[in-house]
Amino acid sequence: MGSSETPQLKAVLFDRDGTLVVDVPYNGDPSLVRAMPGAKAVLDFLRAGGYAVGVITNQSGVARGILTAEDVVSVNARVEELLGPFDVWEVCLHSAEDGCPCRKPAPGMVQSACSRLGILASEAALVGDIGSDVQAAAAAGARGILVPTPVTRTEEVDEAKLVARDLTHAIDLLLEQAS
Template identity: 80%
Template sequence: MGSSETPQLRAVLFDRDGTLVVDVPYNGDPGLVRAMPEAKRVLDSLRARGLAVGVLSNQSGIARGLLTGADVASVNARVEELLGPFDVWEVCPHGPADGCRCRKPAPGMVHSACQRLGIHPSEAALIGDIGSDVGAAEAAGARGVLVPTPVTRSEEITEAKLVARDLAGAVDLLLGDL
């Protein structure tokens, strides 16, 4: 199994934009959704192992009036069409200045997803492309893995405890002790 210090992994949560799908800023158009390479294969491998999968996404475009909740829901539905079903979705509709508890790097969406899945945050991991994703995981007591893209800042890469080249590598890091 795993070491006694690391609880068994029961769920892998993902950032949406820049991690599972190509980032299109403030995207409200399902027709623009494009899966990241290997995302479907990686998700299917996690599902086949019996692990829960979920998506946690900051969507400040709602607070900014650039998107509606319905726009985000239609994009999320397209993500599921391309990548298969997710056990849990969490969306933060707030802007950076709103002071909410859900917007990454705050731990609220990780806590909520884990509560909905019936697991402790230590049994979850969050994979994302920027420091706020890893920060949310760590603040919640989950494992965070950074998969850098061209928008990832170098200091975010330096500060992350776990960094992978791609989604498959991130999952390999997480499952290495199973």
């Protein structure tokens, strides 16, 4: 597999809850935000290497009336305080029943993030903790890497092409592929 077959990696997009920060279901409280182990180091490494970094997150709690859009903005601001600035944020506030084109596993947020970054989806990767993250990446034509947590379903792990034990391993796998 030569480098001519794999487009150059220019951006790494991350799921928020369960990937970059500890998952607190429907969290609207910035004080509950805790970085996942290794997240800051991985992001700093990518930024130093000239890669764009972004967040792709479903926040259906807004559509369900559990949180407000302002709550999501406050939590996202806290994520940036802990982990540093992101080049792009894509947030879907819809519920699964809305049938929107943005909610993962649909490709809309990945496509939008890449468009906003001025790159092709094939030049991006999406790292996440559940099947809909890697499905969204595949649907958009980006690389997907699953970093399972205890709540990741076995079949999601079995279906994923690339599975990493943690965020550092995920980036190692990505950069191995890109070289």
